[in-house]
Amino acid sequence: MSLLKIKDLSPDDRPREKMIAKGAAALTNAELIAILLRSGTRSETVVEVAQRVLALSGNNLNELGKIERTQLQKIKGIGAAKAVTLLAALELGRRRTATEAMPRTGIRTAEDVMRLMSPLLADLPYEEMWLLLLNRANRVIERVKISQGGIHTTAADTRIILKQALEKLATGIILVHNHPSGNTQPSADDLRLTEQVQQAAALLDIKFFDHIIIAGNHFYSFTDNMLM
Numbered sequence: 001m002s003l004l005k006i007k008d009l010s011p012d013d014r015p016r017e018k019m020i021a022k023g024a025a026a027l028t029n030a031e032l033i034a035i036l037l038r039s040g041t042r043s044e045t046v047v048e049v050a051q052r053v054l055a056l057s058g059n060n061l062n063e064l065g066k067i068e069r070t071q072l073q074k075i076k077g078i079g080a081a082k083a084v085t086l087l088a089a090l091e092l093g094r095r096r097t098a099t100e101a102m103p104r105t106g107i108r109t110a111e112d113v114m115r116l117m118s119p120l121l122a123d124l125p126y127e128e129m130w131l132l133l134l135n136r137a138n139r140v141i142e143r144v145k146i147s148q149g150g151i152h153t154t155a156a157d158t159r160i161i162l163k164q165a166l167e168k169l170a171t172g173i174i175l176v177h178n179h180p181s182g183n184t185q186p187s188a189d190d191l192r193l194t195e196q197v198q199q200a201a202a203l204l205d206i207k208f209f210d211h212i213i214i215a216g217n218h219f220y221s222f223t224d225n226m227l228m
Contacts, residue, residue, distance in 0.1 A: 015047065029061065030054055036085050041077040049077040053086070065090045065123040094119055106138030110221035113174055113212045116140070121178035121214045129156045129177040133170035134209070141168050158196045165206050172207040173197075176214065184213055184220035186227075194222055 015031035024032070033050035040046035052075050057063035072083040097119035107113060113132065120143075121128060129146040144164050147156050156175075165173050175197065177190075186194075194211045201208040210228065213220040222228045 029059075033086065036089055037078070037082050039077075044077065049075065053078070062123065065094060066125060068125070094123070107132070107134060107140065107174065107209075108138065110210060110212055110219060110224055113176060113210065113221075114214065114219045117143075117176045117212070118214055118217075118219075121176065122216055124178055125180050127178055127180065129175065131161055131164055132174040132176060133165055133168045134172035134174065134207075136171050138172060138209075141170055156193055158193070158200050161197055162200050162204060162206070165201075166204065170206065172209050173201065174209050175211040177212075179213055179215040182215045182218075184215045184218050186211075186213060186220060186222070191227070194228065198228060 015027055015034045018031065019027055019035065027035075030047055030050040030053075033053055034046045037046050037050055037053075040049045044052075053072065054064065056071065056075065057067055069080070069083045069087060072078050072086060073080060078086075107116070116132075117130060120130070127149045129149075131144045131146050133141040133144065135141055146161060146164075149155060156177075161173070161175070164170075175194070190211070190213065197211075198208050208228070209223065211222040
């Protein structure tokens with residue numbers, strides 16, 4: 001018995017044909033995933049396998065973005081190639097959201113930073129430290145990833161942070177990193193780094209506006225909490 005492919009489904013259950021006829025918006029999440037998977041197993045249709053992929057994340061696409069390849073491959077019918085295809089599609093969606101988030105006006109509040117950086121950081125299972133470089137109008141010149149670490153910490157070098165600002169002729173900077181644990185409170189290392197960067201930036205006449213910690217859908221602003 002061969003694997004059940006999309007073409008083996010009844011015409012009403014073929015997501016590819018449904019998308020051509022009615023558009024992508026007419027498809028369920030499972031049907032969109034089924035198009036990426038292309039085939040099911042000997043006992044399940046591709047749509048049923050797609051439904052099990054969604055069930056792995058509680059039918060939540062945001063949570064699905066946090067799933068690792070090895071977890072996907074535990075589902076019968078999902079090999080390395082299909083898992084990588086799914087992860088690539090999720091990453092494209094994340095990057096599209098991040099691109100759309102780039103503000104046309106200047107950064108004014110911590111909420112602006114959250115909207116800009118959350119698509120990049122909120123779903124990561126490890127910590128990353130990013131630097132926003134601003135011009136005199138507080139517009140973002142560039143976003144620079146400074147470091148990538150583990151689940152609980154990521155190292156950042158004050159010299160690298162200020163070097164980036166000087167090379168891009170930035171007049172202001174904002175540090176942003178994530179806490180995969182979901183805890184927004186700054187650690188002792190976070191406090192120490194913030195103080196070091198604040199002192200170094202002042203010597204170079206660079207404005208250090210804020211340090212933002214993103215934890216899922218929540219954030220912590222050093223400036224809003226009077227720590228800067």
